[in-house]
Amino acid sequence: MQDVFIVDHPLIQHKLTYIRDRNTSTKMFKELLEEVSMLMAYEITRNLELEDTDIETPLVPTRGKVLGGKKLAVVPILRAGLGMVRGIENLIPNVRIGHLGMYRDHDTLQPVVYYNKLPQDMHQRDVILVDPMLATGGSAVIAVDELKKAGARSVKFMALIAAPEGIRHFFDHHPDVPIYVAAVDEKLSEQGYILPGLGDAGDRIFGTR
Numbered sequence: 001m002q003d004v005f006i007v008d009h010p011l012i013q014h015k016l017t018y019i020r021d022r023n024t025s026t027k028m029f030k031e032l033l034e035e036v037s038m039l040m041a042y043e044i045t046r047n048l049e050l051e052d053t054d055i056e057t058p059l060v061p062t063r064g065k066v067l068g069g070k071k072l073a074v075v076p077i078l079r080a081g082l083g084m085v086r087g088i089e090n091l092i093p094n095v096r097i098g099h100l101g102m103y104r105d106h107d108t109l110q111p112v113v114y115y116n117k118l119p120q121d122m123h124q125r126d127v128i129l130v131d132p133m134l135a136t137g138g139s140a141v142i143a144v145d146e147l148k149k150a151g152a153r154s155v156k157f158m159a160l161i162a163a164p165e166g167i168r169h170f171f172d173h174h175p176d177v178p179i180y181v182a183a184v185d186e187k188l189s190e191q192g193y194i195l196p197g198l199g200d201a202g203d204r205i206f207g208t209r
C-alpha cells in the first residue's frame, strides 16, 4: 500500500512554521504541537466507524450516530511523542495510552529501546503511533515491530515532519502502515537531523538544551 497522507490544512501549515522557528519559546512550541496534533487527529479519525442509537430531543424521539465499539490506543514514542498525546486526548478523552521509550544513539543513529508499556488487549485495538519526527525511520520501524509483536489490530503512524529517507526505510519494513504527516522535508543532514526540520523535538518540548 505505502500510503503517505500529507495533512496540509492552512492552519497546520501556519502553526508548523512557528514550530520550526528557533525563536519560538518552549511554552509556545508545546502549545502549537498540541494544536497541530489535534488537527491531524481530526483527519486520522475521519473513517472511525459509527453506529445508530435512539435518543430523545426535547421535542421528539430520533436516531443519532455515535462511535462504534472499535477500541483505539494512542502510543507515543518517548520522549517527543508525548508532546502529541494531549491534542488527541482533547478529541478522544477516554483513549488508552501505551508508551514506547526509545532514543537514538548519537553516534550510530540506531534506536535504543528502554521502555514498553502497552494496553493488555492490543489485539482488539487500532493504534495511532505518534512521534513528531520521522528521520532515518529507525525508531518508527522498531516501534511498529513492538506494536505488531503485541498483536495490534491495525497501526497508523502520525508524525509532524518526515524525511524522504525515513519514509523509504519505514515502508521497506512496514508497507502496510499508513503515514500521516504535516510536511515531508528536503533531506537528512549528515548528523541525521531533518532539514529544514525543527531541531531536536524532545529537547524543544522539554527544554533540555
Ligand SMILES: O=P(O)(O)OC[C@H]1O[C@H](OP(=O)(O)OP(=O)(O)O)[C@H](O)[C@@H]1O
Binding pocket: 077, 078, 079, 080, 081, 102, 103, 104, 105, 109, 111, 131, 132, 133, 134, 135, 136, 137, 138, 139, 140, 166, 192, 200, 201, 202, 203
Ligand atoms: O527516525 P529516527 O532517525 O529514528 O529519529 C527519530 C527519533 O529521534 C527523536 O527522538 P530522540 O532519539 O531524540 O529521543 P527523545 O525523544 O528522547 O529526544 C524523535 O523524536 C524520534 O523518536
Ligand SMILES: O=c1cc[nH]c(=O)[nH]1
Binding pocket: 080, 133, 135, 192, 193, 194, 195, 197, 198, 199, 200, 201, 202
Ligand atoms: O531532526 C530530527 C531528527 C531526529 N530527531 C529529532 O528530534 N529531530
Ligand SMILES: [Mg+2]
Binding pocket: 080, 200, 201, 202, 203
Ligand atoms: Mg531528542
